[in-house]
Amino acid sequence: MIRTPLRPLARILEARAKGENPDAIERENLRLRHEQMRDQSRSRAEGRLLILGVLFFCAYAAVGARMGVLAASEPHEPRAAASGAAITAQRADITDRNGRILATNLATHSLYAQPPMMIDKERAAKALVAIFPDLKEEKLLEQFTGKRKFLWIKKKISPEQMQLVHDIGDPGLLFGPREMRLYPNGRLAAHVLGGFGFGREGVHSAEVIGTAGVEKAFDDYLRDPANGGQALRLSLDLSVQAATRRVLYGGMKLMNAKGATAVMMDAHTGEIITLVSLPDFDPNDRPRPLLEGDQSDSPLFNRAVQGVYELGSTFKIFTAAQAIELGLANANTLVDADAPMKWGKHKIREFQNKNYGPLLSVTDVIVKSSNVGTAKMALQIGAQRQQDFLRELGFFEATPVELVEAPGAKPLLPQRWADITTITASYGHGLSASPLHLATAYASLLNGGTKVKPTLLAGGRPATGERVVSEQTSAASRDMLRAVVSRGTASFGDVPGYSVGGKTGTADKPKPRGGYYKDKVIATFASVFPTDDPKYVLVVTLDEPEETSGAKPRRTAGWTAVPVAAEIIRRTAPLLGLRPEIEPQPGFGVTLTGN
Known part of the structure; x- marks a missing residue:
């Protein structure tokens, strides 16, 4: 800013020339300067007041807007701010x-x-x-x-x-x-x-x-x-699961078994209706894994999925079905069942050294559970075709069920598939798989011959995948399994009104260091019901059962696993909406007579 002098020389000289007082000029200029300074200060103050007013207005407007938002929102507890990503705690049912x-x-x-x-x-x-x-008082106090x-x-x-x-x-x-x-x-x-x-x-x-x-x-x-x-x-039915567990637990105790498992599957969709493994645990208080010893003794061990066992004679129906499918036999074809059978340095014997021969029909091979008859059919089929068929049924891979434990439970297969392996595998020895493998294979074989995939998710559709056998072979297999229950080794499995069919399997338990126990078995009953219109497959397996009501302990599946499975079917079939149908006895009929 350029300031005007208070005593400008030109005006002073002019005032002296006219005889005026030069001091009046200084006073006038001083007055004008003060008025200019006053006007500038007032303008500056007014600008500051305006800015301050605008700031106060914005602050009150922001506070009012926030109060309005809070008043319109749902109340909630405040939380302290924390660095890092938010933790998502919500989890679906x-x-x-x-x-x-x-x-x-x-x-x-x-x-x-x-x-x-x-x-x-x-x-x-x-x-x-x-x-x-x-808690420990000393440790707490120390902390x-x-x-x-x-x-x-x-x-x-x-x-x-x-x-x-x-x-x-x-x-x-x-x-x-x-x-x-x-x-x-x-x-x-x-x-x-x-x-x-x-x-x-x-x-x-x-x-x-x-x-x-x-x-x-x-x-x-x-x-x-x-x-x-x-x-x-999930595909589970809570009512069926509860009834199955109750019966299986009672059966395990009654048969003095150390463990048990039951798997029920929809034969057409592969949906698992119930899956029970005993002993079990409360997931609200999940126990710690075993740090030593056999992990299969832990209640965390899922016997239905992780338990890989030799499932014995339950495999015989696969051999008979493949022989029929290949045109090598039909249900009535006679098979050499003369026991014992010699193969190189090996002898194939029947249970308790019986001899069901010299000839048995394919149906009677299954009904009487003949090792020799099954072995003869397997040799006709051949090693490669046998392997291909078992692979189609899912016995060469882990089950694809939606459990994290499933991928680690692969079947145990022989390193070399020699002729003797073909013989032993035909009646379920030398090859180990889980009960869920067996249930899936039975469903694929007996539902009309279409391969199913096991699943724990609800809403499955009938299988439309690859065909493993023809409908005729599937029907013949069901008829043979029905005969096993009506007049064979699974006679305790008959449930009036539900036409149960199935196959028993009793396999000696292998020792950890080779060989087999003589007094410890895995007893299995694989069943389908109703056989005339298959709806469900049920597999029951007992670990080291021993039925002691007789003079000597009985360990075979016909005495142990079969009665337990029959009671499960008796309890759960009505829960599944299956109406009992009375099968007509031979000679049943109505005779019309006149008055």
Whole structure:
């Protein structure tokens, strides 16, 4: 800014020339300067007041807008800000095929401590041990008096326990909200569901992740918010599962078995209606894996899927069906069954050294469960064709069922498929597979001959895949299995009204270091019902059963597994909506007579 001099020389000289007082000029210029400074200060103050007013207006407008948003929104508890990605705790439910809950979520709390905030650490440690007996007072006190500023005490507690801890009154004992998994049916379907654990954990939430079974197999789906919380619907039927487990548990105890398993499958879709493995566990309190010994002794072991056994004579129907399919025989063809059969240095004998020969029909080979007759048919079929057929039925790969344990349960196959292997494999020895393998193969063979894929997801459609045998061979196989129940080794499996067909299998258990036990067996009964219109396949396997009602212990499947399977069918068939049909006896009829 250019300032005007107070005593400009030109005006001073002019004023003196006119006789005027030069000091008046200075006073006038000083007055004008002060007025200019006053106007500038007022303008500056007015601008500042305007800016301040605008700022106050914007601030009050923002506060008012935020209050309006809060008033229009749903109330919720505030949460402390935390760095890192948010933890997604919500997890979808799991239901059975009818929508009944198998796994759901439960709101609970965790308990943690901040030792610097604690008042009476010794008293708090003693009170916590009284509430949670599994805690150690000395260890708690050591942690409370150490350098730690934070420690977890319990990852999940009940409302009652929360109230008891609250009553301690120590400000250093704090609670965090938690979502945990609840299995309202306890042990029911434990091996299918698996269990849960916690992943990333924070004070305010924790990841709920699957640790086994479908919980782990479908972990991404169950945790995906994009699914909108839609439940995972399994193929299991909760009522059938409960009835099967009850009967199987009673049968296991009655037959003095160390373990048992049952698999029921829809013969046309491959949907697993029930899968039970005993002993089992409560997934709400999943036990720890065994650190030593035989893992199959653990309740976590899924015998239906992970249990790979020699399934004995249940395989004989595959040999008979393949012989019929290849045109080498029919159900009435006579087969050389003269025992014992010599093959090189080996002797093939019948059960208890019996001799069913010299000739048996193919049907009677299955009915009497002749090893020799089956071996003769297998040699006609040949090693390569036998392998191809068993491969088609799924015995060369792990089952594709939706369980994380399934890929590791591959069948045990002989390294070299010699002629003697062809013979022994024909009656289920030298080749080991799981009960689920067997159920899948029986369904594929007996449903009309179409291969099925086992699944634990509901909504399956009838199999339209590759054909393993013709409809005629499938029907002949069902007739032979029906004869096994009506007049063969599975006579205890007859359930009036449901036309059960099936095949027994009793295999000596192998020793860990080679050879076989003489007094320990795996007893299996693989069945289909009704045989005239197959709907379901049921496989029951007992580990080391021993029926002791007679003078000597009886271990064969006909005395152990068959009665258990028959009771399961008797209990579950009505639950499955199957109406009993009375089969006409021979000679049954109506004679019309006149008056």
